[in-house]
Amino acid sequence: MCHERYVANDYRLCGHTVRLPDVFIECGKPNCRYSAYHNPNCQNCLQTCNQIRGYPEQYRPLINSLCPDCVARAAASRR
Numbered sequence: 001m002c003h004e005r006y007v008a009n010d011y012r013l014c015g016h017t018v019r020l021p022d023v024f025i026e027c028g029k030p031n032c033r034y035s036a037y038h039n040p041n042c043q044n045c046l047q048t049c050n051q052i053r054g055y056p057e058q059y060r061p062l063i064n065s066l067c068p069d070c071v072a073r074a075a076a077s078r079r
């Protein structure tokens with residue numbers, strides 16, 4: 001089922017979280033209203049096709065480093 005994925009990287013060394021753009025995960029089924037394979041001229045769409053989107057999924061990988069901001073700050077203060 002099609003759904004959104006909310007992506008946020010957790011950086012372990014500084015504790016910051018960086019939100020990334022949401023990703024739309026699609027199911028690829030022709031009988032799903034949100035799929036790229038769905039026929040835009042679909043007749044009787046309400047009867048024949050899936051009309052609901054799945055619950056958004058959270059994706060929060062824990063990354064064992066500093067966030068890009070802190071890396072930039074550390075590089076700037078090193079000079």
Ligand SMILES: [Zn+2]
Binds near residue numbers: 001002027029035
């Ligand atoms: Zn779908």
Ligand SMILES: [Zn+2]
Binds near residue numbers: 031032042045049
């Ligand atoms: Zn349809």
Ligand SMILES: [Zn+2]
Binds near residue numbers: 066067068069
């Ligand atoms: Zn940071």
